[in-house]
Amino acid sequence: MPRIVYLSWPAGEISGGIKAAFQHVELLAEMGQEAVIATQDAAPPGWFQSSARIIPLSEVRADDVLVFPENGAALFKAFADVPNPKLVFCQNPFLVFRGLDGRATYADAGVTHIMCPSHTVLHFCAERFPGLKLGYTPFFVDHARFLYSADKALQVATVPRKRPVEFGAVADLFRHRYPQYRDLPWVYVHQATESQVAQVMGGSAVFLSLQRLEAHAMTALEAMACGCIVAGFTGVATGTDSATTRNGFWAPEDDIPACVEQLARAVQLAAGRGPVYEAMVTEARRTAWEYRREEAARLLIQFWRETLPQLDLRQA
16 A cells, blocks of 8 residues: 655644644554655644654655645645655635646646545535545544533633734724623633643633634634534635534624624623523534544545545556
């Protein structure tokens, strides 16, 4: 069997896409398939734990199957002349243009298959790359780390990194419209490790979702797994696979006043508890459970079992 190599940006960069690539390599290794992450510096992530093996890009072999990030123009350039089978793990369709770097299609770079972590991405890639084969390979929520806790403080946890302007506007307008919550604690998660994020979510009753231009952000699902009432943005105007009116209070993209109102509903619900609160927490946890490790492993092995025989492995 050939080795599968997920090419990646430096792992120290805090990115859900990098973590998802590491997840794939971990799952493949557990299945007995040789798989590694390859980065320029081969340094471990630091901000999350992973058993995935990391190698420098210089150790990629001619018989490896290569998986590129959708936005990796420099990586496509570095491996432009090699005969290796090539795939793309497209985690953000809105960054595809960066990876294409002027090409009409990934096929022009030798790519034959695209891996998609959500049905939103599948629909996008079916339109954008009609000649390429697609597969559904979702990330997973680590339920051993993002644990449910009923013992929560009435506070708002949030990760403002991708929407710093919107975050400031939402927080200011929320305090103005709802002075009774002016002293409500806010916990800003910035440059934090995965363990720190899980600890904050586990102790917070409300999570403000500030994901942006993402087909399916991992962070909101992790908050759901911890039992937070989630409010805010889905990250894409058409919605995501997992955001519903039953598991969160979602606002239209870039609609600050609507986001404030949805956040207020979440805080009011969390403050009062009661059966409606319990029902939303239960539905959110059920949604997050759909993205458990075992299900991601099942779909990933199914994809690779179907795909490896289709690849040109004459170099292997």
